[in-house]
Structures are given as structure tokens and as C-alpha cells.
Amino acid sequence: MSMKTLMKHRQISQWITDAIQSGQFRPGDRLPSEFALAEQFDASRQTVRHATDELVKKGILTRQRGSGTYISKQSDVSKKHSKRVGVITTYIDDYVFPGIIRGIESTLTPLGYSLSLGVTHDSHIEEANCLRRIMDDGICGLIIEGTKSAIPSPNLSFFEQLRAENIPMIFLNGYYRELTQCGVFQDDVVTARMLTEQLIQNGHKKIAAIFKSDDLQGLKRYEGMQQALYAADLFVEDRRILWYTTEDVSDYFSGALDSFLLGRFDDATALVCYNDQIAALVCDMLKRNGRSVPKDISIVSFDNSPLASDNAYCLTSSVYPSTEIGSTAANLLIRCLRDNNYREHIRLQPEIAYRPSIKRLKEEK
Secondary structure (H helix, E strand, O other): OOHHHHHHHHHHHHHHHHHHHHOOOOOOOEOOOHHHHHHHHOOOHHHHHHHHHHHHHOOOEEEEOOOEEEEOOOOHHHHOOOOEEEEEEOOOOOOOHHHHHHHHHHHHHHHOOEEEEEEOOOOHHHHHHHHHHHHHHOOOEEEEOOOOOOOOOOOHHHHHHHHHOOOOEEEEOOOOOOOOOOEEEEOHHHHHHHHHHHHHHOOOOOEEEEEEOOOHHHHHHHHHHHHHHHHOOOOOOHHHEEEEOHHHHHHHOOOOOHHHHHHHOOOOOEEEEOOHHHHHHHHHHHHHOOOOOOOOOEEEEEEOOHHHHOOOOOOEEEEOOHHHHHHHHHHHHHHHHHOOOOOOEEEEOOOEEOOOOOOOOOOOO
């Protein structure tokens, strides 16, 4: 092979590789014909064939008899060497999620990475759709808040495929038991313990709670509440603990079940809520029934979202550092991309934002 032919061969091979890395060609796309490439690079069809043969051997391209040459769906170039990061969250444009996205973006964008965003609405089907799409995009890494992390996931095959291709995954807030590689979490057990201790220190002994049963965070927060009550020689009354799933929220707080909810918490002086969204719905329910916080019941919650500081609610709530969570996850992903064997669970310690949603009870004589 002459030097001129060798240079053309390398030029064509590099152009195809660069086009895959940039996203111009995606897995499954058909490559231009040998005739078109030969004309584009002023080369012979034999030179083009040699260049594509080399990429076929590397698994970057694949040939289909009578159809043409295609970008391989398992292409190492499109995934491992791309600078596209998949980011999947349960929600994206409200509550704490904009802060998470800002933290990820502000860390990765200056380093030349782009984001491929997906939102699941806490649905396994939507999670599968998101995973399928971003994997087709050719990602080099994934940051994900798992859907209903407390229950077995039907989407493990997607994660197993990513793991088999050595694509690092960083989990936010919770994780699937089968996939505990890397993650960034607030310490929910410690956070719930601190919030419950605040209620106990203000004289509350009959403490109720509403927790989410299909997310790992709900189980961890229940565990923290248990620890605080046990340390104070108090007991968890099962009838005062209300568990709900993602699909239950609209039914529980539509107004039709107000008497049921009030009955579950009728003798409680305080309530631990899974997050600020639930706490706000409880406050609205109480208001509909002529009751108020903290006069009739004290409330603490999680996340310190704008709802917590709203004058209508004024909730004592744990601070969820959403931007820090996002940036920490992005930096952890960078470490994993540099060292495929790197593993770390990062747990951020909580702070509490105090507001007048806790009533101090008079000590019993």
C-alpha cells in the first residue's frame, strides 16, 4: 500500500470514527456507500473498503449482505469514547430536580460533556423507555435516580448491559439492591432521626408518620424515626404509620379520604412527612377540616423545598442540597470514567431548617 493510499485509508477511518463520537452517526445508522465515500475523499473504492474492513474488525461497523454497512449498536466508539452522559430523574422541572440538573450540568459542561436527559415520572415503563433511548444515543456514563427503588426492578437487564459494557452508573437518592456500585445520597436514616428528635425534645410522644413504601428513601426515613423513638423509650404505633405508593397520592389527598386520614392520626400530636410535597398536602387537608399546624398537630418534613418556606406552610424541614448532590454525582462519574474499578457511596450529612411548624408541649407534672 502506497503512502498516499495509506493516508487516505487513515483519513477515511478517522472521519467515520469522529462522526460516531460527535453523534453525526448513531448506532444502527447506515454508512454512506463505498461509491459516495470514494468520491468524497477522492479515493478508490478499494481504499474505502480497506478502511471500513478495519472498523468492522474492531466491532465499530457491521455489514449486512445486500443492504450496506452500518454503525454497530455495540460500538465502543459511540459509547465509551463519546462525551455524552445520560441523566435520568423521576421528575425534572420542579421541586428539587432543577437544582440537581444544574449541579450536574455546571460540572460536566465545562469539561466538554453533553447531557442526554430523561424523566420517568416514577414509572418503570417510562424508565425503560429512557434507558433504551439514551443507550441508543451512545452514552459514556449514566447518572440516575432509580424508579421505585424499594421494590424489584423489571429493568435490570438494561443496567446489566451497561455494566457489561463498562459504562459507569451513579445512583441518586436510592439504589436497586442488585446494583450498589456507586451513588450519592443524603443520609436519610440520620436525617429522620434528627427530625424526630426535634419533636421529642419539644414534648411530643405520640408521633405519627406518612412514608413512601416503594422508594428506598421511605424505608430509610422510617428506620431513622424508629431509632429516635427507641432511644427515647417510645414505641412506633403501627396504626399511626401510613404507607403510600406513587400512585396513591392523588387518591389519598383528593378530599374523599379526609376522614380516614384524620382517623389514623386522631391521637397524634406530631407528624413526620416523607417530603415537603406530602406535608403541604397534609396541611391543606387539615385546613379543609378546620385544623391547623402547629396548633392542632406539629409537622416536620424533608427536602426544604420552596414549599417548606412558603408562608402558607412554614415547615421545619431537612435541607436537601440539590445542586451539591448533582455536582457531587458528576464528579464521582468523572472519577469512575478515569478508573473503571473505582467504587464509592457518598452520603451527605443533613442540616435542619427550623420554622414554626413544631408546637412545644407543656411538660406533664
